[in-house]
Amino acid sequence: MLLKSPPGTTQDIFVDEASPQFEPDLFIRSPIRGPVHLMRTQRDIVARGDLMATLELECSRCLEPFATQVEIHFEEVYRPSLDVATGAPLKPPDDDALRISEQQVLDLKETVRQYLLTMVPIQPVCQPDCRGLCPNCGAALDTDPCQCDAESRDGPFAALKALFEDGANRRTP
Ligand SMILES: [Zn+2]
Ligand SMILES: [Zn+2]
Known part of the structure; x- marks a missing residue:
């Protein structure tokens, strides 16, 4: 597994999350899909992703729901919370690196949720001339x-x- 691999090791995964549960913040109409490139660095894992999803939004003018396709591009640093070799807990990061849980799960879901949220316009409109x-x-x-x-x-x-x-x-x- 990547955490136990030497720095510089990379892994490419393809995200295909059929029914992501982000409600009530976000309503997703299509699977969230796209490649994520993971790289082991000295201390962390860097994840770079290019994902697509279809969001369901409510038009701020006519109040009708409508679908819009969005792309998110992220690069985030994930820091293990345990020393991979010894299993000893590591002290919390002093920077804003995300934690990899003690179960060694790198949780992309929260990252994806936050990036998707930034794609929601303050006043969505179903069409420009609604x-x-x-x-x-x-x-x-x-x-x-x-x-x-x-x-x-x-x-x-x-x-x-x-x-x-x-x-x-x-x-x-
Ligand atoms: Zn009227
Ligand atoms: Zn409208």
Whole structure:
């Protein structure tokens, strides 16, 4: 195994995680897939990955769910928490290297989760010209057009106009 190998040893793995569980932070529609290149260095394991996944996002305008494909590219340093030769616990890293657990599991999942989270836009939109919801009746204007547009064209004067019409009617003999 890589941890027991001399520095410079590399290992290529292919991630194909069919049903990653990142909910409720992230909803993944497709497997997370891609190559990860691992390299044993003097003290650590460096993992470099290029993964793809399809995220399900909610449009900030029309509130409909939509899918978007994202790519993440990461390079992270993982430090063993046990001395590989002796099994003795190592003192926690003084830098921001990630830990490899005492079970010698290099947990890419948390790395992937964090990188995917950075791919989520603050205000996702299903398409650049999504017209969102009607502010009047709440209908999704792209899929479910409503009649509010025509009415609201009269705007604040609608009531006034009705008044005039009333007045006009009254004068009619
Ligand atoms: Zn939308
Ligand atoms: Zn409407």
